[in-house]
Every structure is written in structure tokens, then in C-alpha cells.
Amino acid sequence: MNFIQQLSKAEQLNDSMLCVGLDPEPGKFPGAWKGDAGRIYDFCAAIVDATKDLVSAFKPQIAYFAAHRAEDQLERLMAHIKRVAPGVPVILDAKRGDIGSTAEQYAKEAFERYQADAVTVSPFMGFDSVEPYLRYPDKGVILLCRTSNAGGNDWQMQRLADVPGQPRLFEHLAHLAQTQWNKNGQLGLVVGATYPEEIARVRELAPSLPLLIPGVGAQGGDAAATVKAGWRAGGPIIVNSSRAVLYAGASLEDFASAARRAAQATREQLQTARG
Ligand SMILES: O=C(O)c1cc(=O)[nH]c(=O)n1[C@@H]1O[C@H](COP(=O)(O)O)[C@@H](O)[C@H]1O
Numbered sequence: 001m002n003f004i005q006q007l008s009k010a011e012q013l014n015d016s017m018l019c020v021g022l023d024p025e026p027g028k029f030p031g032a033w034k035g036d037a038g039r040i041y042d043f044c045a046a047i048v049d050a051t052k053d054l055v056s057a058f059k060p061q062i063a064y065f066a067a068h069r070a071e072d073q074l075e076r077l078m079a080h081i082k083r084v085a086p087g088v089p090v091i092l093d094a095k096r097g098d099i100g101s102t103a104e105q106y107a108k109e110a111f112e113r114y115q116a117d118a119v120t121v122s123p124f125m126g127f128d129s130v131e132p133y134l135r136y137p138d139k140g141v142i143l144l145c146r147t148s149n150a151g152g153n154d155w156q157m158q159r160l161a162d163v164p165g166q167p168r169l170f171e172h173l174a175h176l177a178q179t180q181w182n183k184n185g186q187l188g189l190v191v192g193a194t195y196p197e198e199i200a201r202v203r204e205l206a207p208s209l210p211l212l213i214p215g216v217g218a219q220g221g222d223a224a225a226t227v228k229a230g231w232r233a234g235g236p237i238i239v240n241s242s243r244a245v246l247y248a249g250a251s252l253e254d255f256a257s258a259a260r261r262a263a264q265a266t267r268e269q270l271q272t273a274r275g
Contacts, residue, residue, distance in 0.1 A: 003118045003140030003186065006089040007210060007236060011056040013087050017231070017274070018267040020051050020259075021093070021214065021242030022060040022077070026068065031252035037068035044077050047246060050256040051263045052085035057118075057238050059212075061093040078114050089117035091212065091238070095144060097122030103132040111136045118142055120190060120212070123173060124155075127181055137184045140210070143177055145202060146170040148192025148215035170198065171205060178206035188212055191230070193221025193239065199229035210236045216266060217244025223266060227273035241266050 001009070011017060024040045026033075033039040048058060058081055065074040081090050092114055096106040110119040110133075118140025123130055133141040146156050156170040163172055177187045189206060191199045193215030202211065211230050215221035216239055223239065230237045245266070249258025 002138040003089055004210060004236075006087075006117055007056060007140075007238065010088050011236060014053055014055060015271060016054055016056045016267045017227070017237050017239050017270045018055050018263060019057040019059050019091070019212070019238045019240040020047065020055050020245050020263055021240045022047065022058060023064045023242040023246065025064065028247050030250050030255040033252065037070055040065065040068060040070045041073035041076050041080075043246075044073075045080050046256045047259050048077070048081055049084060050260040051245070052081075052088060054260070054263045054267050055088060057089050057091055058085075059091040059093050059240055059242075061242070075114060078116070082115065089140070090115075091118040091120065091140070091142065092116035093120045095120050095122050097125050097129055099125065100128050100132055103129050107133045107136060111139050118188070120144065127176075130181065134183055134186055137186065139186060140188055141186050142188040142190055142210070142212050143173065145173050145177070145189040146191045146195055146198045148194045148219055148221065152192065152195075171201060174202045174205040174209075178209055182209075188238075190214070192219075193223070193226045194219055196222065196225040196229040199226060203230050203232060203235060207232065207235050210238060212238045212240065214240040214242075217241035217262075223269040224273035227270055231274055239266075239270055 022044045024043050026035050026037045029043055092110045110116045120142045123143045158169050159166045160172055188210035190212045191202045193213050213226055216223045245259050245262045248262035249255035
């Protein structure tokens with residue numbers, strides 16, 4: 001089964017478009033775990049166990065593990081997710097981007113070392129920096145397109161004078177990802193929930209691609225506006241929330257159930273908006 005099929009199955013299984021982002025910050029851990037990087041696995045595994053029937057995907061962000069020399073805990077976490085939630089695909093958020101020979105190593109890291117089902121990639125260096133990931137035909141490759149941060153304006157909103165119609169950079173990328181770059185139907189796009197108008201524009205240009213939409217919760221994006229702009233039959237959305245779920249509770253006894261309640265509330269908002 002490829003990533004797109006896995007995603008669609010998980011969406012149906014859990015009746016959900018929510019992705020819980022696994023961005024562990026030891027300084028925010030509950031109770032006696034606070035500050036203990038040795039608890040990264042335990043913290044994330046508890047969140048996975050508490051939310052695995054509410055999500056269509058999980059998204060661990062690699063920097064939160066690497067910064068604490070906790071790659072071994074990420075490997076254990078990936079294996080844990082496969083074990084307890086085999087129907088839920090895992091997107092490794094790595095945002096890599098480099099020349100082909102180096103991209104080959106990044107692809108190997110994501111898909112062979114960590115066994116991710118999909119990975120986020122920066123397309124800034126062009127198609128030959130994306131192509132090595134496409135050699136894993138069952139895996140998803142999700143390209144940054146219109147990111148949730150304000151600085152995305154610096155590049156992504158600029159018009160390309162040399163391309164017919166002078167599209168904005170993110171528009172041109174959405175078109176390429178829907179058409180000539182999408183050799184094996186593996187591509188998806190990242191579009192921030194903080195920019196619903198641009199979500200709608202990307203959906204217009206890329207009607208069938210899965211859109212990974214971070215920015216609800218801590219960044220203030222509107223869940224209902226996100227669904228309205230991005231969801232279409234045959235055009236899935238994966239709406240990520242990290243901090244608002246992970247740190248919903250502050251005590252060791254209650255953090256996992258608080259995370260579950262937060263995930264449940266966001267999932268319901270999304271499903272209600274879809275109608
Ligand atoms: O690729 C991403 O996941 C991503 C793209 C983007 O444009 N904005 C964005 O916030 N993200 C990631 O999505 C997560 C958002 O976390 P919260 O703001 O805590 O929900 C973080 O892991 C970010 O690295």
C-alpha cells in the first residue's frame with residue numbers, strides 16, 4: 001500500500017483529518033519528567049497511545065530529537081507507532097533539501113533508517129534535489145509550498161516574471177507538483193493554516209494532492225476555514241497540531257488524557273466543518 005492509500009484508509013478508519021505533531025520539548029514535559037531528555041520516547045509514546053484512534057497521521061519533527069541526541073528514541077518511537085497503530089501513516093518532518101547525491105542519503109535516512117511513510121522536503125534546490133525521494137515509489141514526499149510562517153512571504157509570494165502568467169512562486173510549485181514533477185503520484189504540498197486564501201489557491205492548482213496543513217492550535221489558524229479552503233473529495237488534507245495537543249496538560253497523571261481531549265476537540269471541529 002502506498003502513502004496516499006494508507007492516508008485514505010486511516011482517514012476512514014478514525015474518521016479524522018487530524019495529524020498529531022510529535023515535537024517533544026523536555027522543558028515542557030509534565031511533572032517529574034520536566035527537563036529530562038531521556039523521557040522523550042516515553043512522552044511521545046504516551047501521546048501516541050492516547051490519540052492513535054483519533055488521527056489520520058502522526059508527524060514527528062526530527063529536530064526535536066536530534067537536538068537532544070535522541071535519534072535512538074525516534075527510532076524506538078517509529079517502531080512503537082508501527083506496532084500500536086499500524087493503520088496510521090507517519091510523516092517524518094525533516095524539511096531536507098540538497099543536491100541529488102546528498103538527497104539520496106536523506107531519503108535513506110527517512111525511509112530506511114526511520115521507516116517513515118512520508119517525509120517533508122524543501123523544493124528550493126529544484127527537481128533534481130527532490131527526485132531521489134521519488135525512487136521509493138510507496139513513500140509520500142511532501143514539498144514546502146506556502147508555509148505557515150510570516151517569512152514565507154519573502155520568497156513564496158514573489159511573482160516569477162519568466163513564467164507565463166507570472167504566477168507567484170508557491171503557485172508555480174503547486175502546478176509543477178500536480179503535473180510534471182509528480183512522476184509516481186507521490187507528491188503532497190505543505191500549506192499553512194494561517195493562510196486560508198492560499199490554501200484555496202493551492203487546492204485549485206493541485207486538486208488531487210494531499211495537503212499537509214500545519215498552523216491550527218498554537219499558531220492560531222482556523223480549523224473550519226482550513227477545511228473549507230482545502231478539503232475536496234479526492235483531495236485530502238492532513239491538518240497538523242503539535243503544541244496545543246502535546247502540552248494540553250501539565251501533570252504526569254493527566255497529560256495524556258488532556259492531549260486526547262485536545263485532539264478530540266480539533267478532530268471534531270475539522271469533521272464538523274467538512275459536513
Ligand atoms: O512542515 C511542517 O510541518 C511545517 C510547515 C510550516 O509551514 N509550518 C509549520 O509549523 N510546520 C511544522 O508544523 C508544526 C507546528 O507545530 P504547532 O505550531 O505547535 O502546532 C511544527 O513541527 C513545525 O515545524
